[in-house]
Amino acid sequence: MWRRLVDVFRRRRLDADLDAQWAFHLDALEAESRARGLRPEEARAAARRAMGGLGQVQDAYRDQLRIPLVDTIWQDARYGCRVLRRNPGFSAVALSILAIGIASATTIFSFVDAVLLKPLPYENADRIVRILERRPDGATSWISTRAYLDWRSDNTVFEQMAVQQQGLVTMTGPTDAVPLRVGRVTARYFDVFGVRPVLGRTFAEGEDAPGKEHVVVLSHALWQGQFGADPRIVGTTILLDNQPNVVIGVMPADSAFDRGAAQLWQPLAFRPLNMTWEYRWLNVSFARLKPGVSLEQARAQMDAIGKRIASENPNSNRGWGVAVERYADSIVGPQLRTSLLALTAAVFGLLLICCSNLASLVLVRAVTRKTEVAVRAALGASQRRLIQQLFIEHALLTAAGSVLGIALSYGGIAWLTRTVPPDSLPSEASVGLDARVVAFALTVSALTGILFGLMPALRASAPDLAGAMGKRGATGGVRQRRVLDALVVGEVAVAFILLCGSALLLRSLVGLINVDTGFVASNVLTMRLPVPGFPPGSGYASPEEFKSYLRSIETSIDSIPGVEDTALTNALPLTNCCLYTLNLQIANRPAVDRASRGGGFFKVVTPTYFSALGLTLRRGRFLDQRDRGGAVPAIVVNERLANRYFPGEDPVGQHVLNPQIVPGRTERGPDVSWEIVGVVANEKISALNDDDSAVVYASYEQSPVYFANLIVRAAREPNGLERTIRKALFDLNPGQAVLDVRTLDGLKTASAASTLVQAEMMSTFSGVAVALAAIGIYGVLAYSVALRRREIGIRAALGASSSRLLRAVLGRGLLVTSVGLVIGVAGAILLAPLLGSVLYNVQPRDPFLMALATTILAFVALVASAIPARRAAKVDPAVVLQTD
Amino acid sequence: MATEVLQGTLDLMVLRTLDVMGPQHGFGLAKRILQVSNGLLTLNQGTLYPALLRLEQRRWIKSRWGVSENNRKAKFYELTARGRRQIHEETKSWELTVALMARFLAKPAGDR
Numbered sequence: 002m003w004r005r006l007v008d009v010f011r012r013r014r015l016d017a018d019l020d021a022q023w024a025f026h027l028d029a030l031e032a033e034s035r036a037r038g039l040r041p042e043e044a045r046a047a048a049r050r051a052m053g054g055l056g057q058v059q060d061a062y063r064d065q066l067r068i069p070l071v072d073t074i075w076q077d078a079r080y081g082c083r084v085l086r087r088n089p090g091f092s093a094v095a096l097s098i099l100a101i102g103i104a105s106a107t108t109i110f111s112f113v114d115a116v117l118l119k120p121l122p123y124e125n126a127d128r129i130v131r132i133l134e135r136r137p138d139g140a141t142s143w144i145s146t147r148a149y150l151d152w153r154s155d156n157t158v159f160e161q162m163a164v165q166q167q168g169l170v171t172m173t174g175p176t177d178a179v180p181l182r183v184g185r186v187t188a189r190y191f192d193v194f195g196v197r198p199v200l201g202r203t204f205a206e207g208e209d210a211p212g213k214e215h216v217v218v219l220s221h222a223l224w225q226g227q228f229g230a231d232p233r234i235v236g237t238t239i240l241l242d243n244q245p246n247v248v249i250g251v252m253p254a255d256s257a258f259d260r261g262a263a264q265l266w267q268p269l270a271f272r273p274l275n276m277t278w279e280y281r282w283l284n285v286s287f288a289r290l291k292p293g294v295s296l297e298q299a300r301a302q303m304d305a306i307g308k309r310i311a312s313e314n315p316n317s318n319r320g321w322g323v324a325v326e327r328y329a330d331s332i333v334g335p336q337l338r339t340s341l342l343a344l345t346a347a348v349f350g351l352l353l354i355c356c357s358n359l360a361s362l363v364l365v366r367a368v369t370r371k372t373e374v375a376v377r378a379a380l381g382a383s384q385r386r387l388i389q390q391l392f393i394e395h396a397l398l399t400a401a402g403s404v405l406g407i408a409l410s411y412g413g414i415a416w417l418t419r420t421v422p423p424d425s426l427p428s429e430a431s432v433g434l435d436a437r438v439v440a441f442a443l444t445v446s447a448l449t450g451i452l453f454g455l456m457p458a459l460r461a462s463a464p465d466l467a468g469a470m471g472k473r474g475a476t477g478g479v480r481q482r483r484v485l486d487a488l489v490v491g492e493v494a495v496a497f498i499l500l501c502g503s504a505l506l507l508r509s510l511v512g513l514i515n516v517d518t519g520f521v522a523s524n525v526l527t528m529r530l531p532v533p534g535f536p537p538g539s540g541y542a543s544p545e546e547f548k549s550y551l552r553s554i555e556t557s558i559d560s561i562p563g564v565e566d567t568a569l570t571n572a573l574p575l576t577n578c579c580l581y582t583l584n585l586q587i588a589n590r591p592a593v594d595r596a597s598r599g600g601g602f603f604k605v606v607t608p609t610y611f612s613a614l615g616l617t618l619r620r621g622r623f624l625d626q627r628d629r630g631g632a633v634p635a636i637v638v639n640e641r642l643a644n645r646y647f648p649g650e651d652p653v654g655q656h657v658l659n660p661q662i663v664p665g666r667t668e669r670g671p672d673v674s675w676e677i678v679g680v681v682a683n684e685k686i687s688a689l690n691d692d693d694s695a696v697v698y699a700s701y702e703q704s705p706v707y708f709a710n711l712i713v714r715a716a717r718e719p720n721g722l723e724r725t726i727r728k729a730l731f732d733l734n735p736g737q738a739v740l741d742v743r744t745l746d747g748l749k750t751a752s753a754a755s756t757l758v759q760a761e762m763m764s765t766f767s768g769v770a771v772a773l774a775a776i777g778i779y780g781v782l783a784y785s786v787a788l789r790r791r792e793i794g795i796r797a798a799l800g801a802s803s804s805r806l807l808r809a810v811l812g813r814g815l816l817v818t819s820v821g822l823v824i825g826v827a828g829a830i831l832l833a834p835l836l837g838s839v840l841y842n843v844q845p846r847d848p849f850l851m852a853l854a855t856t857i858l859a860f861v862a863l864v865a866s867a868i869p870a871r872r873a874a875k876v877d878p879a880v881v882l883q884t885d
Numbered sequence: 886m887a888t889e890v891l892q893g894t895l896d897l898m899v900l901r902t903l904d905v906m907g908p909q910h911g912f913g914l915a916k917r918i919l920q921v922s923n924g925l926l927t928l929n930q931g932t933l934y935p936a937l938l939r940l941e942q943r944r945w946i947k948s949r950w951g952v953s954e955n956n957r958k959a960k961f962y963e964l965t966a967r968g969r970r971q972i973h974e975e976t977k978s979w980e981l982t983v984a985l986m987a988r989f990l991a992k993p994a995g996d997r
Binding site: 008015018019021022023025026028029030032051052053054055057058061062064065066 | 910911912915929930931932934935938939942953955957958959960
């Protein structure tokens with residue numbers, strides 16, 4: 002069959018072949034006859050007789066070269082092209098609708114596929130699990146050294162286990178100090194994932210022992226960016242935190258180990274001083290199940306180990322447990338899942354609107370083509386052939402639309418990849434226009450083509466010869482109008498739901514941007530100042546030395562012209578980094594063991610923090626120069642903590658106990674009794690939507706920690722100060738790296754970024770949906786006015802005023818819209834709560850937003866109806882009745 | 886008594902002829918088929934060509950242009966491996982048909 006298909010396209014050559022063979026055969030026969038003694042003319046005639054007629058054989062030959070279906074398809078395709086070219090308006094509209102529908106579906110699918118559908122790029126990925134500690138309240142927590150070591154030694158369910166601690170390291174570059182994000186991991190880390198380096202090797206067993214850990218594996222991006230992809234990099238030595246480290250390997254390009262947070266990896270070596278239960282500093286651990294071991298078995302065993310740990314170490318672990326989750330399930334958080342599913346639903350709705358819009362376009366056009374179809378039928382075209390022709394015409398359109406759509410989605414994916422906040426997708430997600438996505442686009446196109454192409458084709462091709470060629474129908478196709486009305490109702494309903502979705506997201510976005518952050522965001526520049534050493538600060542002889550370094554930083558930056566205020570903190574607003582958890586015990590209340598003590602955060606700041614950020618004092622005082630070493634330990638608490646722990650009381654003057662943070666060590670010290678000296682209005686701690694965090698502020702002088710972030714309030718726009726600040730820091734300490742220089746406004750924007758992207762996407766989709774619904778309403782009304790011109794003309798002749806005719810058409814438009822809106826409201830009420838987890842400070846069923854969406858759609862519908870309505874009102878009875 | 890080519894038998898004749906004689910042009914094939922049939926067959930020699938095209942499309946034979954014994958350009962057909970298998974199968978089915986027909990046409994023993 003295939004060969005036959007190929008030959009169809011070699012027809013001309015094969016024809017020539019036949020002619021040549023024919024001539025040869027004829028000549029040979031003739032020569033033979035002549036050799037037997039016949040005269041030339043007789044020989045020729047005999048040869049012809051023996052051969053039979055060329056024409057007849059040619060026909061048989063050509064039949065063999067023809068597949069009837071292919072032939073007619075080819076014919077129909079050429080005809081279809083001509084028809085589409087002759088109707089550029091219809092073709093352009095249909096093509097854009099198709100392209101928009103396919104492009105949006107494909108763009109969103111590429112993300113859904115990368116994040117939710119594609120299997121993880123690891124061997125037997127379903128055996129990889131993520132393990133964390135579980136707090137008494139059920140939330141997951143980072144891991145203490147001892148817990149991890151016990152898990153590893155006591156389990157029999159895992160093949161390998163590894164733990165990771167994310168940090169910063171300063172590389173001494175040729176001219177400056179380069180801050181890098183390091184993943185400190187135990188030796189089997191890469192084996193858990195079963196990944197191999199492209200150069201060199203990964204960590205060997207035992208390389209995570211103290212003293213042996215000065216080896217490093219680079220990410221491909223770092224190798225390219227920092228080391229010019231030097232092929233002889235393996236074996237060279239680089240200076241990290243002033244320690245020589247040997248490069249042993251480079252991870253593969255374009256992998257999860259290239260897109261992740263870490264730029265390089267070092268072995269994580271535990272020293273005796275790390276061996277504590279209470280200090281949960283290891284970010285996450287991973288393990289690979291032994292073959293045949295189920296997740297439930299692993300959970301059961303880890304639960305048992307957790308219970309044993311809790312009973313043996315009640316002070317640090319009572320009520321704590323182990324949370325084991327399949328890795329694949331752990332990397333997509335509920336927010337990401339919700340927003341992806343919401344966008345998928347939106348894009349699906351949009352696609353439905355596109356299809357129904359196309360279907361109504363085609364239906365409407367079928368009427369204008371009635372005569373053409375009837376003529377073809379009268380000339381002998383079978384119904385099958387008519388359907389085939391229409392179908393092929395639509396298939397051509399769909400093919401062109403899908404090519405255009407895929408091209409558009411290429412741009413869409415590129416735009417979205419750039420816009421989506423980098424850390425909001427799992428690092429395994431490789432988003433792009435790959436074969437799977439293209440296959441999806443083609444499937445969607447095919448389904449679209451069938452949906453919109455075949456159904457109207459079936460209807461339009463049932464030829465009504467007499468009706469089309471003879472007298473004109475006075476009131477055409479009631480059934481078709483019903484179908485059209487139903488399509489428009491559906492479009493309005495879906496458009497309404499999308500409009501509600503985007504209104505909710507926009508409302509959330511506005512809410513987030515205008516939320517009271519507690520600080521004054523303008524004109525503030527922030528940056529991270531990594532402290533070398535592991536744990537950070539181990540390079541300092543004493544905390545005093547570090548404190549005096551920080552003081553010199555403040556003094557030096559303060560002296561820069563244009564700087565109004567300088568402060569330092571271990572944790573910037575709106576970031577999750579470097580916050581110490583609180584282990585609060587209110588003095589003079591029943592003692593609670595540390596394992597169950599209240600949460601919240603412990604921030605370390607310089608006293609100028611409050612003025613630099615513009616925080617509002619509610620009671621008492623801010624921290625100041627009095628709160629130094631030797632003085633009574635003083636803290637300021639935020640309002641939320643005050644309300645939570647001291648409802649109806651004045652917290653100022655009260656004491657709370659919190660374990661001492663031992664600088665540079667991974668342990669908690671004995672309880673320190675802190676006096677509350679002030680209450681400050683709530684500052685947004687980890688994110689703009691953080692309405693939960695209780696926090697206390699202590700000074701570096703009284704609770705030094707080896708984490709530093711610089712906050713600079715400037716007199717005006719602060720970005721211009723960056724160079725001067727960097728210079729001042731370099732002059733103080735050439736080894737001081739600087740990272741993440743951002744304005745506080747920038748941090749705000751970053752914190753709202755996911756909501757922004759979602760709102761943008763949703764608004765785009767709903768905008769297109771509303772526009773398409775408007776086109777749908779317009780199309781249906783214009784169609785019915787065109788169809789009922791005669792009826793309208795008669796009514797006008799009988800005395801119907803033009804305003805009455807206008808109202809009749811408008812009324813029909815609004816009726817269809819209202820039915821659509823009612824269904825839409827029901828749908829929105831049903832579906833909106835699914836968006837709940839990505840909304841901020843807005844009710845999913847917000848009646849105001851629904852009313853707004855209703856108004857918008859009703860207005861759009863009115864405008865869309867107005868044009869055909871005016872046309873109806875202007876019908877001139879004389880003209881209409883004469884032409885018929 | 887000469888007969889027209891039976892529908893479907895021409896294919897096997899062509900294949901078998903190519904099998905015996907090796908690569909042949911259309912004229913050679915026609916000549917040989919008539920020769921073997923020894924006057925039992927009238928062949929409208931032109932009908933050979935659609936048959937050859939069909940066999941080629943089924944990949945039982947393949948063709949290439951060559952030079953004939955009298956130095957003219959001619960298209961030579963030759964058997965493919967698939968064609969050889971086809972001969973085998975069709976021969977079997979023919980033998981079956983012949984044996985079957987023979988039984989039906991044989992005179993009953995008691996009638997002798």
